[in-house]
Amino acid sequence: MIYQSPTIQVELTADKIARLCFNAPGSVNKFDRETLASLNAALDVLKDSDAKAAVLTSGKDTFIVGADITEFLALFAEEDAKLMEWIAQANVVFNKLEDLPFPTVSAIKGFALGGGCEAILATDFRVADTSAKIGLPETKLGLIPGFGGTVRLPRLIGADNALEWITTGKDQRPEDALKVGAIDAVVAPENLEAAAIQMLNDALAGKLDWQARRARKQAPLTLPKLEAMMSFTTAKGMVYAVAGKHYPAPMAAVSVVEQAAGMSRAEALVVEHNAFIKLAKTDVATALIGIFLNDQLVKGKAKKASKLAKDIKHAAVLGAGIMGGGIAYQSASKGTPIVMKDINQAALDLGVNEAAKLLSAQVARGRSTPDKMAKVLNNITPALDYAPLKDVNVVVEAVVENPKVKAMVLADVENVVADDAIIASNTSTISIDLLAKSLKNPARFCGMHFFNPVHKMPLVEVIRGKDTSEETVASVVAYASKMGKTPIVVNDCPGFFVNRVLFPYFAGFNGLLADGGDFAAIDKVMEKQFGWPMGPAYLLDVVGLDTGHHAQAVMADGFPDRMGKSDKDAIDVMYEAGRLGQKNGKGFYQYSIDKRGKPKKDVDPASYTMLAEAFGAQKAFEADEIIARTMIPMIIETVRCLEEGIVASPAEADMGLVYGLGFPPFRGGVFRYLDTMGVANFVALADKYAHLGGLYQVTDAMRELASNNGSYYPKA
Ligand SMILES: NC(=O)c1ccc[n+]([C@@H]2O[C@H](COP(=O)([O-])OP(=O)(O)OC[C@H]3O[C@@H](n4cnc5c(N)ncnc54)[C@H](O)[C@@H]3O)[C@@H](O)[C@H]2O)c1
Known part of the structure; x- marks a missing residue:
């Protein structure tokens, strides 16, 4: 080991190839201040070692998820000079990586996003395994890349491709990254490091010209003037049409790449830094970063709840209407088999047909296969009687919005299901405490309020009645998460929260x-x-x-x-x-x-x-x-x-508004809006x-x- 810190370890192989491994405590690697400082120190050691080449790798399931967003709001509240100091120092580190006196390669698995992607761009070569997801999502947070992403990516894959990556902020699959030249090879996970080291050996043997690669990344973008003008004008038009006036970051990214096109690395980085700092100070960035952090908080709560939750292996939904059909589809497609019960055969047929339609659309878009589609449909069991409900762990009631009908249905259900099965209602207005009166055991009952259309709307309100047990709440929260939804727990009142x-x-x-x-x-x-x-x-x-x-x-x-x-x-x-x-x-x-x-x-x-x-x-x-x-x-x-x-925190309220009603994300939710104004x-x-x-x-x-x-x- 030639360098070791809590986040990074560097060892030298017998062939003098340095293996720099990001391996922070916790489940993922990220570029917090500590890791950046550690990388700086590791590179100083490497530079003066007798290494002949270096591979960057990760000791986690993923490479590096990005900068540490939890540090952003405090950091961005600092005055401009302080912020410039931070970003300039980070770029000293990334430049140091790019300027190492020997060939370098990144071995990428899982996420290499944001700062993680910018780190791999600073090496000479990039090998990814099939699990890799690479991208620059900063514009989704109202920012642009700040560790050289707007400088290196266009020089590597061309301005048009780079602008598409940066302005959409989407993760790229390895095969797509390979197509545009962002990476050099895609290999099976078990071959990742061997393939990366092979690339270094080829570079050392003169079979790959690593210096030419490096030079290209540092030179101005070579684009004929007319072509450049056309390219940037088209990009601006397209970006404005998609992002709109409320989201300035994607447009700023286009301007930065355009402005810096003819510049050296050092000059171009200054353009990037200035634009980054300007965006970091906007209310939009604060709102979008706030949403990211709130989302983490809500997901964290759901994860904690899952520890107390019952294992939901099999579910049922009552009513095969707009909502019941949607709930059945969502549960089945996320792997929980579900019985869909109605009193009406035509409604059942309609429910199954709707699910089939959604699945066919996914197959047509290449997002699913006929095989998977058949599996999901097999996970939905239509039923006209209660018999198939006797072994389910949870029942979601989604029949007509009529208190008398619901009371009857809930009482019937309680008599059929196991004693420990959970019962939830998707009512949009009827008091959970009122409905609970029709049950012998109200502790196992709560609200599970989905939004229409179920497959699209991310929110589920989980409504705790006065007698609902914590285990019931936790189990429904866990089930909603398993369905790919974001649950927020609220207390019972007319209209619940949303x-x-x-x-x-x-x-x-x-x-x-x-x-x-x-x-x-x-x-x-x-x-x-x-x-x-x-x-x-x-x-x-x-x-x-x-x-x-x-x-x-x-x-x-x-x-x-x-x-x-x-x-x-x-x-x-x-x-x-x-x-x-x-x-x-x-x-x-x-x-x-x-x-x-x-x-x-x-x-x-x-x-x-x-x-x-x-x-x-x-x-x-x-x-x-x-x-x-x-x-x-x-x-x-x-x-x-x-x-x-009724709602536990400003964070959860804002997520409820953004995910349940589409409250404008650039305003962050009601509480963020209040703080901003x-x-x-x-x-x-x-x-x-x-x-x-x-x-x-x-x-x-x-x-x-x-x-x-x-x-x-x-x-x-
Ligand atoms: N539609 C929305 O936008 C929306 C949004 C959130 C919540 N909700 C709530 O979801 C529930 C269902 O609404 P919907 O829009 O799907 O209604 P819907 O009219 O489309 O479907 C209701 C279904 O329930 C069936 N049904 C009636 N009595 C039944 C019984 N005893 N057993 C089994 N099935 C029975 C009907 O045949 C029908 O297929 C309501 O409580 C509603 O307030 C609706």
């Missing part, structure tokens, strides 16, 4: 319409400016105005002071006119089917006439007022949920609208936090 905060937002929207607002104009502001995937009118049409109408009544019942209403609102107008939304082709908008068979939305003069009859002449509202009047009620209700312990500024804004009613009244605790200049997330 719908409880959504309906105040709809109330704000209704208020605007009652004052003459134009729903299409409101949708435009909320989509284009605030960043929601759909504005409130469109969302109501997609959810269904019957569902919206019903849920609104449940919320009014639960929170009469704030959500009770005496006047007819726009939801009532649409519902009473039989305009149920997308499902019957008419809601706020009207719908037809386009050439590709997708629903197409158009403005319908009839709905304007109806709204004008109910609320009088139209009035134009400024974008700021539209945002304030819809968002203030949602924000205050979210805060109330935290204060009442300043709680005091929000309170002042809400006070301006306080005359609009209870939903606009901030809580005492918010006011106190504002006066103490406090925040919901710890200040970095």
Whole structure:
């Protein structure tokens, strides 16, 4: 051993080949400050050793997952000079690696992402095994690569390919990385190090020109002027169309590569550093990094829960409708066989057909095989009676949203399943404590609230009733995770968490319409400016105005002071006119089917006439007022949920909003949004609208936090 630290060990073989192994304590390697410092020291030792060549490898299942994102928020809060010092020092280390006086190769398995990818770019050669996933995901965090990724990658694989990698941030499969020349070989895992060392021996024997390789990475990009102009202009157009105005990092990446194209390595790195620092200070980067960290926290909680969880080997779902069919598909495709029970053969056929359709689409896109598809379908057992449920570990009830039907079904189920089987309900509005009354053993019962469409929406709300046992909660959390979903645990209340905060937002929207607002104009502001995937009118049409109408009544019942209403609102107008939304082709908008068979939305003069009859002449509202009047009620209700312990932390609330409702990720969620604008500024804004009613009244605790200049997330 010629060098050893807690994160890196270097040994020299008899042939004088140095083996630099990243092997940090814990499950993965990452570039935290300690590892960077250690790499620096290891390279100093190597440089002065009698090594003839070096291979970089990992003692873990993966190579290096990237920089340590948990260090980012505190680091980025430092002043520019400090941040520049950190990034410049990191680049001294990566340059040192690239400039070693002998050939180098990376032996890559599993993830080599972000800083991990930038490390392999600094070696002369790269060999990956079939498990490798390589990429530069920094733009997904609102950043660009900062350890030379924007400099080395374009010089290695060409500007077009590099921009695609960097602006999409996607992991690349080894065969795709090989195709563009990002790596030099793909081998079976058992041959990885031998193949890497063979490459070094070939370089030492003069069969591979490692110096020429190195020189190319350090020289300016050779692109004819016209071609360069075309290439960067096209990239900018495409990137803007995909990323949009709210996500500046991908565009910044294109500009950096363009600006640095004719520069030496040293000059190009300075361009990269400056752009990195600018992005690191944006609210967007803070929000996206915050989401990453919150996601880790939620996943950590789920992992902890799995220790207390029952092993779910076999599941059942009651109801083969929109939700039941989706739940069956999701469970089966993630490896938990499921019985799908309905009272109606036609519904069962439809459920199985829907699953088959989703699977065929995956096969067509090359994401699955007919073999796998058959296996998943075999994992779904349609049933018209309860007999096949007697051995399942969990039952998810997803029958019609009717308390009486649900009570009956739950009681029946409890009589059929094993004593220790868990029973969950996918109800969207009915109190879990109320439903629990129909069970003999309410400890084994909780809510498991999926979102529509189940296969796409990442969130599952797990609702703890007052009698639910921790083992039940943990088991349902573990089952949701196994289904590939992100579970957050909330306490029981009308609307649970997500719908409880959504309906105040709809109330704000209704208020605007009652004052003459134009729903299409409101949708435009909320989509284009605030960043929601759909504005409130469109969302109501997609959810269904019957569902919206019903849920609104449940919320009014639960929170009469704030959500009770005496006047007819726009939801009532649409519902009473039989305009149920997308499902019957008419809601706020009207719908037809386009050439590709997708629903197409158009403005319908009839709905304007109806709204004008109910609320009088139209009035134009400024974008700021539209945002304030819809968002203030949602924000205050979210805060109330935290204060009442419905949701456990700002992090989980924000993940619920982002994953369950599509809250704009670049804003990070309600609590991040509040911290970014300043709680005091929000309170002042809400006070301006306080005359609009209870939903606009901030809580005492918010006011106190504002006066103490406090925040919901710890200040970095
Ligand atoms: N659709 C959504 O967007 C959505 C979202 C989240 C939660 N939910 C909730 O999920 C549940 C189901 O909603 P859906 O939209 O799938 O409804 P749906 O009407 O599409 O399906 C309900 C199914 O239940 C079946 N059913 C009725 N009584 C039954 C019984 N006794 N035993 C077995 N099956 C029975 C019906 O035949 C039908 O196939 C509801 O509680 C709803 O509130 C719906």
